[in-house]
Structure formats: C-alpha cells, structure tokens
Amino acid sequence: MSDVSLVLRSTRVITPEGTRAASIAVADGRIAGVLPYDAEVPPGARLEDVGGDVVLPGLVDTHVHVNDPGRTAWEGFWTATRAAAAGGITTLLDMPLNSLPPTTTAAHLRTKREVARTKAHIDVGFWGGAVPDNVKDLRPLHDAGVFGFKSFLSPSGVDEFPALDQVQLGRSLAEITGFGGLLIVHAEDPRELAAAPPPGGPAYAGFLASRPRDAENAAITSLIAQARRLDARVHVLHLSSSDALPLIAEAKRDGVRITVESCPHFLTLTAEEVPDGATEFKCCPPIREAANQDALWQGLADGTIDCVVSDHSPCTTELKTPDFGTAWGGISSLQLGLPAIWTEARRRGRPLEDVVRWMSTAPAALAGLTRKGAIETGRDADFAVLAPDETFTVDPARLHHRNQVTAYAGRTLYGVIRSTWLRGTRIIHDGVLTEPTGHLLERTN
Secondary structure, three states, X not given: OOOOOEXXXXXXXXXXXXXXXXXXXXXXXEEEEXXXXXXXXXXXXXXXXXXXXXXXXXXXXXXXXXXXXXXXXOOOHHHHHHHHHHOOEEEEEEOOOOOOOOOOOHHHHHHXXXXXXXXXXXXXEEOEEOOOOOHXXXXXXXXXXXXXXXXXXXXXXXXXXXXXXHHHHHHHHHHHXXXXXXXXXXXXXXXXXXHOOOOOOOOHHHXXXXXXXXXXXXXXXXXXXHHHHHOOEEEEOOOOOHHHHHHHHHHHHOOOXXXXXXXXHXXXXXXXXXXXXXXXXXXXXXXXXXXXXXXXXHXXXXXXXXXXXXXXXXXXXXXXXXXXXXXXXXXXXXXOHHHXXXXXXXXXXXXXXXXXXXXXXXXXXXXXXXXXXXXXXXXXXXXXXXXXXXXXXXXXXXXXXXXXXXXXXXXXXXXXXXXXXXXXXXXEEOOEEOOOOOOEOOOOO
C-alpha cells in the first residue's frame, strides 16, 4: 500500500459486513482497503482519526430537482450540491424537468452538463425524460449516458414536460426495454385526480382529498401491467400510498422487475400536523396520515420499498402562497434527509445500518453506480462522518439551499454531520465547504 495517501480511522465504520472499528486506506480517490482499527499507517499517508463518530458511505440521492438552467432562482447546481454535501450526500442524479430546457434530447443534456460542469461540489449524474413526442430521442439519450428516463402519468406542473397516456407509456417503455434501460415513473392516475375535489384554500385536508390514494394505486397497477407485459424494468418514484404496498409486493414475488422509493417527508411528517396555510408541506403525491406512515415503514422493513431519496423540489418563497390550490408543490430537504430519517429510524428501533442501506447502497444499485454506496475495497472513497447521538434544531437560515423554505423548520433532529469526503478529499468540515471538485457521471452499463 505504498500509494496510500489517507487513512480514515473510527471506532464505528459501517461496512457491508456490519459496523466495526476500522482504518480505511485511501489511494487515488478509491478505497484501497478496510483494515483493522490499529493497522499501521503506511509511510507518507495522513491519518485522520474521527474517534467515535460514525463513518458511513456517502449518500446517493437519485431524485433531485436542481432546476438549472432556466429556473435557477429556484435552486441551481452550485447551491444544490453545497446543500447535498452538507447533508452527507456525495452523489446526486438530477431530474430532467423544471430546468429549461428539460433533458428530453441529447442536445439538451449537453446544455445541462455544460452548466453543471464548474458548479458541482459533489458527483452529479442525469436522468433523461420520456415525454409524448420524444421516443426517437430515447436511445440517443441512453447512448449519451443518462441513467434512465423519468415520466409522468399525470400533469407534471410544467408545460414543457407533458405526461404520457397509457398508449404513449407503452411505446416509450417498449423502446427503453429494447436497449435495456430503466423507466422511473411519477405514478398518479389522471382520471382519479380529475374525479377528486379540486384543491383550494389554506386547509391541508382539502389538498389531501384532492390527491387520493386511489390515484397512486391505479397508476401503479397499470405500470405493473405494462412492465409485466414487456418484461420491462420500472421504478416507482416517491411512494406515498401504503395501499399500494401489497400490489408491489405481489409483483415482485411474480418476478416483475419493479423497484420503489419513498422520501423523508412521507416517512417523518404526517398530515395531522400540517398547519393551515403551511404550504411548505405541499408535495405531490401528498404527505398522508400517521397510520399510512407506519405502513410505509413496514414496507421499508420488509423490503417492499427499496430506497429513500429526497425528491428535493425547491422553489422561491413567493411561489409558496398560503393557498394549497395555488402554491407550488415540492419539499426542500436535500441537506436534512439523513438526520430526518435517522431521527425517525432510531425512534422506531431501526439501526443506522438500515439507513445506510436505504439512502446509499440501494440508490447506488438502482442507478448502477457500482463505485458508490458502500465502504469496501475498490469503491470511491466517498464518506460522511456522523455524530449520531448529537442533536440540532433546524434553522432555515443555516441551510445551503438557495431558498430557505423547509417543512422541517424548528424541528430537533438527531445526527450532526461533521464532515463529508469525496474521493478521499474532505469537501465540507464543520459547515465550511471547499471549492467544487465534483465529477459529472455517465451510465457505464
């Protein structure tokens, strides 16, 4: 190990085999070995001993709306990747919509990459978009390195990214399956939404009624049918309705190639606690009742839900009007997802190893990021150093998001992130960030 430049040592390192005292040797940005705690430090290597703080693999967030270029007043690569680094995230995948242009052609992907290239504090990859008129663009996007394709089955909220109907879904899915790609789906059925009462006013109950569970359940049922017919690989985004869990579990048992994510807001916030006019809690699908949340946690425990990612969907303060009918829907949580999930997990008796699996290992596997998601030899030396038993109270003014609008304001959370490391370089320590050193990632399989 003569080329080792860094040894990161802790009494608690989370590895695929469990948590143990270890010294992690780093060479050329990768993990050269996970060694015994008291292993000799190679000549010329720097030792960083973090004591009893936990070293875990950098988180992988596969669901982030960066909104750059075109809507950078909402976020942007500079602020999004700073917030991610502060939250222990070392890799994110950017969603193809809410930017202008959307990532629906290879040319648009090139535009987005050029914008991100000098602003990325962490590693960044990109999803492509599947919309009604771009079946011909799907393979070129795949060949250009996107990690898969995002589609909506109901209106997306922006005109430049229209939803697919069932015929269009089948065409896009057949094309994507033909070259071995992945379709990730916002699954709400437009007919069920149209039949529901329209949202309006400051009361959260009215908004919740406008996005019924049946909309998710029906859309997921149709997606499973399409995936079964085509032997396609599909992924359900931001699952909110626990009623859909038996449908998904049965499909998995039947061999349907389906995976599922949920999000920190569904797993830590409840409809019962949303105050009138508090549209920082508005998202689609919506935050549901406490009993629904309990069932989602059971879905995580039994493996029906594969991973937890942010669905960070920010906007300006002005767009969060106090009317649930007119306010922009989206929750900002990029910096807070790890402590939010860890706070609830520890309350429910789930270990930190589970959180690492849900928020790092499983998202990396979903995207095929074979060098991310675990502390083991050969992987990128991406780490978060966490003080899991320390608490902090969320102060929006201290967040790195461009707009300090958050549903977590004032909450006391467990888990203080001491530092974040990208390929063996510490990129944030005690809240202070280095200059951007992130890479732009492409799919390699």
